[in-house]
Amino acid sequence: MKVFVLINSLGAGGAERSMVEFAKFLFQHDGITVRFVCLERRKIGLEEEVASIGIPVTFYAGKNSYTSKIKFFNKLIDKENPDIVHSVLTQSNLIARGARIKNRKIKIIQSLVNTPYSLERKKDAKLPWYKFQMAKQLDVWSARFSKNIFYHSITKEVLEHYKPLFHIKDNYKIIHRGRYENSYSGSVKKSDEFLIVNSGRQEFAKGQIDILKALKHLRDNKGVSDINFMLLGRPGHYTEILEDFVKKNYLENQVSLPGFVDDVEKRLAAAHAFVFPSYYEGLGGALIEAFSAGLPCACSNIPVLKEVVGDEKRALFSAPGDFEVLAENILKLYEDKELREELGRYSYQRFQESFRMEKINKEMLDMYKSLLKH
Structure with a gap:
């Protein structure tokens, strides 16, 4: 052949x-x-x-x-x-x-x-x-x-x-x-400070600006400013917008934009949760990578991501662009270790069964x- x-x-x-x-x-x-x-x-x-x-x-x-x-x-x-x-x-x-x-x-x-x-x-x-x-x-x-x-x-x-x-x-x-199973899962120490991660090119479709808006909302309205966010993925059409929002809203101490990296698996394993507020997706391969690392996930409620998750109770969903509900979901993961562990176990199980x-x-x-x- x-x-x-x-x-x-x-x-x-x-x-x-x-x-x-x-x-x-x-x-x-x-x-x-x-x-x-x-x-x-x-x-x-x-x-x-x-x-x-x-x-x-x-x-x-x-x-x-x-x-x-x-x-x-x-x-x-x-x-x-x-x-x-x-x-x-x-x-x-x-x-x-x-x-x-x-x-x-x-x-x-x-x-x-x-x-x-x-x-x-x-x-x-x-x-x-x-x-x-x-x-x-x-x-x-x-x-x-x-x-x-x-x-x-x-x-x-x-x-x-x-x-x-x-x-x-x-x-x-x-x-x-x-995706292959995350080889670092369980062997890499979690970040000392609460860390959420998103992985994907820096484009409109990925909704990464809404993560930044959610962090600002939590800081300004809830007094929560010790949630760190790392965006993994190559620069794109929305890079300048993301960087500008970080600077104008003084989020430099919370946000890291390393761009394309070759150790995504290791960084996922060190995170506490995965946040994926895409406006549209074909599948959401990054979400599956998060599943392989056993991460609890907060994502947009578009049909394709519901299809990937497989059970609407096993991830925290919000409408695309609704950064306030996204912020509430991030806060739930931040405050509730038991919830993180429950959703993380399901993520890994879902990966094993389907992906x-x-x-x-x-x-x-x-x-x-x-x-x-x-």
């Missing part, structure tokens, strides 16, 4: 991490070869890790046009003749659909990893709405006119988001993303084998 993974980049996002881990799993199997095809390079990410393993990577280096990228990818297909093309993220999905016009025999799997056309995005002041609508229509119509595409959705919620847009019928499989990487990788490989039989 020869597999091409077509992906925007080997950056530091959840989709990239998941595909790298799956590719490592495939690479260990006799009779399976895997290659990454990347449309761009990122300074921060997983490129070095992939290279050290020996998985081949081909980078596109031409003009920034869909036509050029499709020609480039078609040449690779003609040369290597892969059995499966697995594309991930919207731009890569578009390129794979374009390649389908010429190469009709290849098996194409496209991962659906987010809910990008959620109306919550209207709240993003940095998003040009006309460009958003144009991108949506290109995605939708290219999917509707592409034949014999098989979709891998990472949650039921993501599938329901795309089903009416892409006219998906029975050509799909739902397989969650997985172990070994289980997910096997399901993904079985999906490949099933597709090749048809």
